[in-house]
Amino acid sequence: MKQRAPLTLAAVTAALAAVTGIASLTAPAAPAADGKKTAAARMPVERSTLVCPAPSSSDIADTAYTSYTPGAAPGAKAEAKGTGKGAARLTGATKEAKAVLEPKEPGKPVGATSSGSEAPALTGTAEGALAPGWTVQQTTKVAVGRARGVLGTACGVPGTDFWFPAVGTSKGREDYVHLTNPDDTAAEVDVKLFGPEGPVKAEPGRDRITIAPKSSQRLLLSTLAPDTQLADVTAHVTTRSGRIGASVQVAEDGVGTDWLAPSTDPAGSLVLPGIPSDATSVRLVAFAPGEEDADLSIRLAGPGGSLSPAGSEALHLKAGMTASVDLKDVTRGEAGSLLLAPTDAKKAVPVVAALRVVRGSGAKQELGFIPASGPVGARATVADNRTGENATVLYVTAPGKADAKVRVTASPGTEGGEPESKEIQVKAGTTLAVSPPPAPSGGKGSYALTLETLSGGPVHASRTLTLPHEGVPMFTVQPFTDDRSTVLVPKAVQDLSVPTE
Known part of the structure; x- marks a missing residue:
């Protein structure tokens, strides 16, 4: 040696x-x-980045932005260096980069508004004390026209891989995927579609897009394959380089419009929380992205327990092909959440899924989407909740075999007030509709709702925001997902x- x-x-x-x-x-x-x-x-995390899509192409659109940081993160041992003070700024994803929101401190929501079709996509960063759990909600109301309705979305964390079940390319649908690059280098993006027969062949060169630094583009999905019209499609958005924020804006003639957020990452079991009690039509769209078929059981977790919808107890998914199930008025007057699980526990095949939900009937219909979402975890927040009869309804589901206890905290309003909290119990296998949820005492304006899992679970949740207009139940649904406000x-x-x- x-x-x-x-x-x-x-x-x-x-x-x-x-x-x-x-x-x-x-x-x-x-x-x-x-x-x-x-x-x-x-x-606590020391830096958070969010991306918001351009809200609307309508000249009569009214958009409200609400920014909120809950404050001290649960489970954090101590403040990380530099989190004593904080700064946050949400600006247009344009060369001008004008500021839209600049919150100053955690625990107090800040609001802003815009009107018309010129409002740009936004990118923003929060640092220090404003970073842990930073949440921004974008809510747009279009009173009349082909795309009338309420469109709501939580501004998303940029990433590299997004699944969108429940998009469409059929006549009467206009589905745009919005792609926003928050960084200083270009992002190269692929957009693939999968229909009931498998991959949809795109026109050469149309399914790959370069997004310039600090900019946003939108792509009409039906232009990827002009000769193919499909009601139920799954879109897969990935980046070859860089990272982006991605959302799909859906408009359906005679029905309504809303944002479709990405489904949670592919998993063997999924929860789609918060189907309103008065839903008149519910359609499940699911996709198995791997090389194996998936067999799923379908159950509805309502206030009294879980049951299988008559005639729709199971779904077979062929690998690489989108499938759908018309569940009609599955809730039958009681709010619920859809639970998907492998029929054979020993063969769990990862899938993605989303629900297309319609409220109202005839000329008074409105459209919304509920993607599969992850659990609340330690803490999750949704901003821009409003007081008034049934304006905000909170849905909390314990899909497993354990009961759960959750703390719900309402922030102050954007125009003052004091926070209010309430602890609620959710029985295993049920969905609890909380209406009205806690609201700030005194003050005015919109407010944020923060959920914390105290015991049991896991817990999944969403909120419905309803802003009726001339008899149309205009609404939007946003899930609560762990805000990842702490890091090991x-x-x-x-x-x-x-x-x-």
């Missing part, structure tokens, strides 16, 4: 000088100097040892 040259005193001295005083990051359970293991600390930070320890071999 070849021997190493012996270390000289000078070399040892230089090595010690290089490492003295430097804290090296170790694994979360690395042994400390005393032989005991040290755990990673859960700390490995323990830093001093390591002055010098390797000799």
